[in-house]
Amino acid sequence: MNPAQSPHGALSTTGRSPDVLLEGRNLSRVFGRKTDLVAQALIKAGLAQPPKMLRAVDRVDLTIKKGEVVGLVGESGCGKSTLGRVIAGIIDPTEGELFWQGCDIRSLSSAERRQIKLGVQMIFQNPFASLNPRMTIEDVVGEAPRIHGFIQRSGKSSVEYIDEQMRRAGLPPALKSRYAHELSGGQRQRIGIARALAVQPEVLVCDESVASLDVSIQAQIINLFMDLRQELQLTYLFISHDLSLVEHISDRVIIMYLGRVVEEAPVEEIFSHPNHPYTRALLAEIPRLETTKRRFTALKGELPSPMSPPPGCHFHPRCPHAFERCKLETPQLKEVAPNHVSACHLNDAGQGI
Numbered sequence: 001m002n003p004a005q006s007p008h009g010a011l012s013t014t015g016r017s018p019d020v021l022l023e024g025r026n027l028s029r030v031f032g033r034k035t036d037l038v039a040q041a042l043i044k045a046g047l048a049q050p051p052k053m054l055r056a057v058d059r060v061d062l063t064i065k066k067g068e069v070v071g072l073v074g075e076s077g078c079g080k081s082t083l084g085r086v087i088a089g090i091i092d093p094t095e096g097e098l099f100w101q102g103c104d105i106r107s108l109s110s111a112e113r114r115q116i117k118l119g120v121q122m123i124f125q126n127p128f129a130s131l132n133p134r135m136t137i138e139d140v141v142g143e144a145p146r147i148h149g150f151i152q153r154s155g156k157s158s159v160e161y162i163d164e165q166m167r168r169a170g171l172p173p174a175l176k177s178r179y180a181h182e183l184s185g186g187q188r189q190r191i192g193i194a195r196a197l198a199v200q201p202e203v204l205v206c207d208e209s210v211a212s213l214d215v216s217i218q219a220q221i222i223n224l225f226m227d228l229r230q231e232l233q234l235t236y237l238f239i240s241h242d243l244s245l246v247e248h249i250s251d252r253v254i255i256m257y258l259g260r261v262v263e264e265a266p267v268e269e270i271f272s273h274p275n276h277p278y279t280r281a282l283l284a285e286i287p288r289l290e291t292t293k294r295r296f297t298a299l300k301g302e303l304p305s306p307m308s309p310p311p312g313c314h315f316h317p318r319c320p321h322a323f324e325r326c327k328l329e330t331p332q333l334k335e336v337a338p339n340h341v342s343a344c345h346l347n348d349a350g351q352g353i
């Protein structure tokens with residue numbers, strides 16, 4: 001489907017590559033700790049410090065092309081889910097711009113924004129938490145398409161539509177009168193997928209979507225995602241801790257560390273020629289069948305608190321190659337090979353690793 005045929009808005013582009021579906025520029029998301037009324041009064045009177053702000057996503061540039069599978073990897077707390085939620089329109093960025101098919105989302109009417117939001121659906125790790133226990137599967141899958149006018153409130157065509165979404169997600173329509181608690185973990189995840197498909201998304205943001213499933217069920221759900229990619233020309237942002245999984249399914253991989261993107265490259269490139277010391281350390285932790293010897297040194301030290309990340313390169317306290325400049329200056333992403341960027345001062349120094 002070309003952008004002009006998109007069910008989520010035929011938007012004019014601004015001269016960017018027409019195959020770019022989503023683009024984030026300089027995206028940041030800052031969280032503050034909630035303060036009660038007493039704390040607010042004390043802060044106002046100068047008797048208490050304002051709460052520290054946490055920069056969960058820090059000036060991230062991101063481009064997702066139509067049909068791509070982009071893997072997003074990093075340790076717990078580095079901002080993957082927050083970035084995913086910004087991309088899916090669940091939360092707004094504090095700074096930065098988000099473009100859908102070249103169109104700045106802020107310039108759109110609320111109706112247009114709603115359409116785009118439907119076009120980017122999120123699949124969570126624990127679908128059970130978001131499934132209403134009092135709703136049948138039919139109602140869960142049919143709710144959003146009814147509200148947003150994809151189907152009528154009732155009637156044969158609506159029933160057929162819901163059955164089709166269930167079949168696509170690998171669920172027999174015979175289960176539609178059941179409740180989520182009556183189904184297995186894998187089936188619940190399939191309900192989450194059917195519910196997302198029911199609003200005809202173009203992008204699925206999968207946030208650790210298979211992490212809580214048994215290994216054999218994980219493989220089935222991953223295969224389902226890949227089949228849907230072919231069948232519906234879906235685009236994926238695939239968030240995962242599991243680098244081997246990301247290697248298996250992604251076209252391109254983005255590595256995050258404490259809110260920042262530190263490296264990005266096509267999948268074969270990042271696994272064969274990782275540049276950033278953090279990426280190398282992550283790769284050192286994957287068990288490899290083909291080699292008994294690790295190529296890189298595994299991660300050392302604790303992940304610093306995102307509340308007070310180290311200055312300069314956030315990775316410097318754990319980096320085996322850190323030098324003086326790393327403590328003072330934030331490295332910028334620079335191209336180290338075609339379509340391969342990395343943020344490490346060693347690249348400037350021409351030292352390589």
Ligand SMILES: Nc1ncnc2c1ncn2[C@@H]1O[C@H](COP(=O)(O)OP(=O)(O)OP(=O)(O)O)[C@@H](O)[C@H]1O
Binds near residue numbers: 031056079082306
């Ligand atoms: N609503 C919120 N309010 C305050 N802080 C938040 C909020 N959501 C996330 N954070 C903080 O932002 C940082 C990034 O969180 P996020 O959930 O995006 O990380 P993550 O990479 O997805 O981690 P994980 O792999 O554990 O899911 C964390 O320090 C987290 O505590």
Ligand code: SF4
Binds near residue numbers: 278313316320326
């Ligand atoms: S900039 Fe310095 S501390 Fe950061 S990854 Fe590169 S060498 Fe290590």
Ligand SMILES: [Mg+2]
Binds near residue numbers: 080207
């Ligand atoms: Mg997360």
